[in-house]
Amino acid sequence: MAVGTSTRVAYQEKADFIGAKEAANEMLSAVNEFKTIGYATIDDAVAAVKKEDAEFAVVPVETSTHGSCYETYDLLLEYDLAVVGESEGPTRFWMVAKTPAETSLKAAACKTSLAFAFASGNAHGQLHRALGMFASREIDLSKVESRPWSSAHPSAGKAEFIFYVDVKARQSDAKVVEAIASLRAMCSYVRVLGCYASGALEATNGVPNSSSQELTMAQKYPLSPVFDTTKIAKTLAVFGVTKQMEAEGKPVYSLCVGEPDFQPPKRVLEAGIRAIQEGKTKYCDMRGMVDLREIIAKYLQRAKGVTYDPKEIQVCGGAQQALYNVILAILRPGDKVLLPSPYWGSYKGILAQVKTQLVQLRNTLEENYLINPVKLEETLAANLEIRIIILCNPSNPAGTLHSPEQLEQIAAVLRKPQFRHVIVISDEIYEQLVYQDEGVPKRVCKSFATIPGMFERTVLINGFSKAYAMTGLRIGYMAGPSHFIEPCYLMQGQLTSCANSVGQVMAIEAMKMELEAIEKGEVRIAENLHGLDLKRQYIAKRLQAMDNVRFAYPMSSFYVFVDLGLLFEGKIAYSAEGEEIHNVDDFCDYLIRKAGVAVGPGSDMGEPHGLRISYAGSMDTMIHSMDGLEFALKSLIFE
Structure with missing residues (x-):
């Protein structure tokens, strides 16, 4: 001008x-x-x-x-x-x-x-x-x-x-x-x-x-x-610090990124190699390969009890893109979104980019960070403009799981006439990573879309990064009524077009393995799940032994959400060198400098006194990290 x-x-x-x-x-x-x-x-x-x-x-x-x-x-x-x-x-x-x-x-x-x-x-x-x-x-x-x-x-x-x-x-x-x-x-x-x-x-x-x-x-x-309003997630910023420390030859133990330490199944890797050798590296159907959408639909029906037409499934460049697509397609600037905390930090980042208003539903450690239906109803009633609730079950970052009965209680609130306009984005990327403990009923991850009255208002998000260790291949998907999926299809056409073709071929093979295991009554991921479970139990045992450290008991995914409020609320910590540690964000910075242990700051997840631990890495990393965490806490004086 x-x-x-x-x-x-x-x-x-x-x-x-x-x-x-x-x-x-x-x-x-x-x-x-x-x-x-x-x-x-x-x-x-x-x-x-x-x-x-x-x-x-x-x-x-x-x-x-x-x-x-x-x-x-x-x-x-x-x-x-x-x-x-x-x-x-x-x-x-x-x-x-x-x-x-x-x-x-x-x-x-x-x-x-x-x-x-x-x-x-x-x-x-x-x-x-x-x-x-x-x-x-x-x-x-x-x-x-x-x-x-x-x-x-x-x-x-x-x-x-x-x-x-x-x-x-x-x-x-x-x-x-x-x-x-x-x-x-x-x-x-x-x-x-x-x-x-x-x-x-x-x-x-x-x-x-x-x-x-x-x-x-x-x-x-x-x-x-x-x-x-766009900024890098603090967990990714910490991850960047770990990579810099590794490049400098410094010892570092990362608990900040949710990436499994096991490899995709051999059959899946071989399918990818064949796809490259056979030239399956070209553009494909923007909705996703027909074979992949058909086998995903079959899996969802057999494993989760929810039926979708393959045309109601959109394959994306990772579950995160699926989430972005649906938020961009449904929400208008200024719309309100209900986000239960603690939440995955990228939810907030995406909502900020599309200029929406975040309404936080503060869950408590005492309730294992699970949604209280009474508080849910109160929050919705006070914010009738809320159009979407994002439900991450199993939870990242809390590592907890809503039971089928608890999901029904949430649905009962949403069925009330004044809330029938609320759409549910159900992020189920961790649905296969559920653990069992002796003396408690078997834990089951139920798909929210299977609950009566919820199918037509639920968009299911899933992918192949966590249970199949295909993080870098970036294959995710969304499933839901065509009213929601068609706009996402159009949106993706202008963003990225089709997803990774080789990754889709590998995803087809992964789904074949899954269905074969279901037919045999087996758990395909049993061996990897056992390895994760050992680390889960080890982390829980070590944390329980630390004074004034509280956490939500982990039941799913590969995260533990730790609360340090008893140490930091209203107090300042001092190191032996006289450094002041004012809050948990400061402590996360101190922890990586003092002990070489990287964790995810909870302030990025809606809980300023919290931090997220990922036990997706090796057991050796878990041992060194817990030693470092305990050492760092004991090195501080709180006043």
């Missing part, structure tokens, strides 16, 4: 503050001609930019008499506008536009303004750590503001806050880029409001006022605002 004679600048006329038009003149002094347009309220002026009735709006940020103008901050977040200029005086003004524009490299002094909020409410030390991201890189701050803020994360009656920070540096500086990336890894929300210089604007939205101006990449090629 060029600045010139057609440029329109909105401002609030007849306001308590003065100087808006003068600020516009200062910031646009390099422009030959522009037009100011008065509006009744700041809201109207900002909305004019959003609706493209004006190119800019001049808005107050703070005054010498009344302090910060929080309304301005709120409007920038609401309308998704960017700061492109600043005027200092008795009233500080910002000039805002629809798209960001970093200042010229010739500008002497620049600021970058941003807003952020934490996933775990007011956990001790988080603000200190966040600001330290800048201080540790010698980046100066000129302003820090906080404001009570409502988010989807309940905080036990405590107020949550959103923080506004002005950084005395340009957004494209390498140190600032690093600091903001680190901030995204620890925060639930980060939004860069803009990068700008005080005084006259040298350029706006990438259009220079002189041929000598040097443009940044951000000016030339601005990115989508979706990346303001």
Whole structure:
């Protein structure tokens, strides 16, 4: 958008503050001609930019008499506008536009303004750590503001806050880029409001006022605002640290990634080799190979008791893509989604990308992180706009399992007239990884779609990564009524087209093996399940022996969710070297540095006092990791 004679600048006329038009003149002094347009309220002026009735709006940020103008901050977040200029005086003004524009490299002094909020409410030390991201890189701050803020994360009656920070540096500086990336890894929300210089604007939205101006990449090629809410999952960030440590030759024991340590069955591997040799590496049916969809339908009918036409099955590039497809196809921006906690962190990341509102259903350790039907009904009643509930059973990250009776209790709530519009995404990727214990009834993983009244409103998600150890082959699928599957088919056509053809051939062979085992009354995965079970029992025994360490008893998948609230809630831990450990996120960082043990931070999963342990690795890794965890906890003093 060029600045010139057609440029329109909105401002609030007849306001308590003065100087808006003068600020516009200062910031646009390099422009030959522009037009100011008065509006009744700041809201109207900002909305004019959003609706493209004006190119800019001049808005107050703070005054010498009344302090910060929080309304301005709120409007920038609401309308998704960017700061492109600043005027200092008795009233500080910002000039805002629809798209960001970093200042010229010739500008002497620049600021970058941003807003952020934490996933775990007011956990001790988080603000200190966040600001330290800048201080540790010698980046100066000129302003820090906080404001009570409502988010989807309940905080036990405590107020949550959103923080506004002005950084005395340009957004494209390498140190600032690093600091903001680190901030995204620890925060639930980060939004860069803009990068700008005080005084006259040298350029706006990438259009220079002189041929000598040097443009940044951000000016030339601005990115989508979706990346303001997109951040790497903390578990994946930790996994990246482990790989770096391994490359440096340092000992590290990873409990952070859910990847089995066994290989796919030999028959499955041989089927893949034959597929490559026979040239089955071309495009195939975008819905998935017919043979694969037919055999999946047969498996679901035989093993789970739910009947689908092969046309009601969509094969995807992994179960995660299946999940993304259905969320993208069903939800509209602003829709609400109910997410029981603790939850897989990528659920939250996907929902943020599609601009939906997460409503958290806080499950408790005392109830083994299983859904309480009374709390479910209360939460749905308080949020009638909820359109989807994501049910992960067996649970990642809790490692627990809803029994058929407990699933029926959930369904009974959803059958009530006021909740009949709620769709269920049933993530059943761990359905074969269920363990038995002596003295308790046999555990069974029931498919939610088999419950009376649930078939037409359930989309089943499954795949071949966990029970068949085919993680890198990326074959998953969804099954459900064609009303949901057809839009997902169209969606996938524009995203990735067909899934991996060789992987699909291998998946067909895996399904053949599964059906053969069912015919014989055998459990195909019995040997691998036994190995996982030994590690499950070992981890549980070691954790039980650690003081003030609580966990949900693992019954499924290959995870244990540990609660360290007795240690960290209202307390600070100190290491022998005097390091302060304020919360479980800090402890996870300390654990990998002190003992070389990597775990998944629970704050990324809706539970700030938790951490996730994956026992999918080797028994040797389990032994060293439990030794390291016990050592790290004993090395701290809690006060």
